Amino acid sequence: MSSNSSAQAYWKENLRIIMTYLAIWFVVSYGCGILFVDALDQIQFFGFPLGFWFAQQGSIYVFLGLIWAYVFSMNKLDEKYDVHE
């Protein structure tokens, strides 16, 4: 393992990445799919009311994007701090 302070910096940056992605996760699923769904439903999107689309399709695509973005961000971060396997 690298030195203690570098390990802490790595962990801090990991937490920051997680917080950013989870914020998007929350806004899309709980925001667009549940809390603001009625307002978004006023907008039509390829034949779907937009809120309904987010709730039953769009959120899942965003989840996918988030996990893959996290995979790539972390691979880069692991290299940067030389903690990759």
Add this chain to the structure above:
Amino acid sequence: MSLDLLTYLFIGGSFALYIGIAIWARAGSTKEFYVAGGGVPPVANGMATAADWMSAASFISLAGIVSFIGRDGTAYLMGWTGGYVLLAMLLAPYLRKFGKFTVPDFVGDRYYSSTARTIAVICTIVISFTYVAGQMRGVGIVFSRYLHVDINTGVIIGMAIVFFYAVLGGMKGITYTQVAQYCVLILAFMVPAIFLSMQVTGHFLPQTGLGATLESGKSVLTTLNELSVELGFAEYTAGKKTTIDIFFLTAALMCGTAGLPHVIVRFFTVPRVKDARLSAGWALIFIAILYTTVPAVAGFGRVNLIQTINGQDNAGVAYAEMPSWFKNWENAGLIAWTDKNGDGKVHYSAGNAFAGSGKPAFGDGRVDGNADMQRITTNPSEGANEVYVDRDIMVLANPEIAQLPNWVIALVAAGAVAAALSTAAGLLLVISTSISHDLMKKTLKPDITDKQELMYARLAAIVAILIAGYFGINPPGFVAQVVALAFGLAASSVFPAIIMGIFSTRMNTQGAVAGMLVGLVSTMSYIIYFKFMGGSADQLFLGISPEGFGTVGMILNFVVAYAVSAMTPPPPEEIQHIVEDIRIPRGAGAAHAH
């Protein structure tokens, strides 16, 4: 070829494949039995995770649920996929670095406490048994409907197959059969969905088909809304549950998903930490293919169902003219018709067609003793609706309703069996591991050899299969209700304990144990009170239904754990080092063999 012959061919062929894989992938050590030797490539693990996760409920029931409750089905669609984001970022990589075999392993070691380990073992076993009973039942239903054998015979055949590859191959056998089962189940789900989408909308992709405009010039969803309102239902795209209820339900399902032991344990099987993240990404791709198709299957299925039963003019269709699937499912007891207005026509509308629980009670034989008449039912309700349609038949009956070719129907049957068996095997492995590893090796008999432990694991798997089969043959009337319990337990006990174990170096035994107990007890009592002791809707806490209370239990768990740990001494130095160590990917190596 006849449908029967095709079904035998498809199911028989898939079984031969699973058994072949099981023989090829026999496990020789506990490490192979528990975590497939820790050498599963991420794509294969993603596929196996998807098959493990997508149970008979996802394959058979989910589209039916969405079809019947419309917008409120959102909670299940998002809840059962969004949990993978939590898994990928908050759990999988660190648990892989920790590198042991089970969830109780982590809880017990991280909180240096056999009490914590025991609570985790109990949660694991309760969650897994709850889940597995439903799978065996699913296999039984498919067998009885398509192969015309008794439901019980179907359950026994299913048990025999799972027995073969779970006991012989352990995690290694299960992983590679799950990869095959994923391919079978996704093909079986997508082929009819694409057929349906082409037929109804001309779109190849069901995902865009749901937004398509029909020949009438109206979109699919508008048509559904109008049909629903005409028959007295609420609009399809309008929610009926309160926003707060949907919010808590979604959160409980997401956190519950991330806390399910049979899902977590799949991430122990890959070689490196980055592979754990990667396989979460693959898993969600494979899951999303099915989950984004579900709303389309639900929508098309509902339009087809209503138009077939009520006719294009919505006036009802004479019973004698009903297609054969209607009578087949009537024979299986999952469709029932009572001619309330005596016009000889079947007509479906809102409200329960039958009194009491809403399910039909069948009498002996058919009306007037005439083989061409409907089955006798004894409990018609006051309402105008004449038809009972079980939600669970939507996916299975869809190809027949849409008059798709026989091979598609046979494929769907094989897919449903694959979905049920793959999940059952994953759960049985978790149960047997908890017993042989966490209970025997770690608690009761620490001095047994690897070989003896492997024997205990196989014995425990056999016992677990027998118990699961018993529940499949004699289903407790409360299977549907206890599924809420499985997710509630996972969300309120396992999930917070693991999260705090990774993200807080300060969390100690006292905090974790107190938190788990509070989460567990509050969630269980709420569910038991409202599901089994007749709690009424106006007593609900903030209007949160029992299925969603796991979220409240989880919040209580976090609060109590932090409060208690702040008042008690910090964990020993070496535990804090363990926590710091699991945060760094390098050096994961193969899963430790202790």
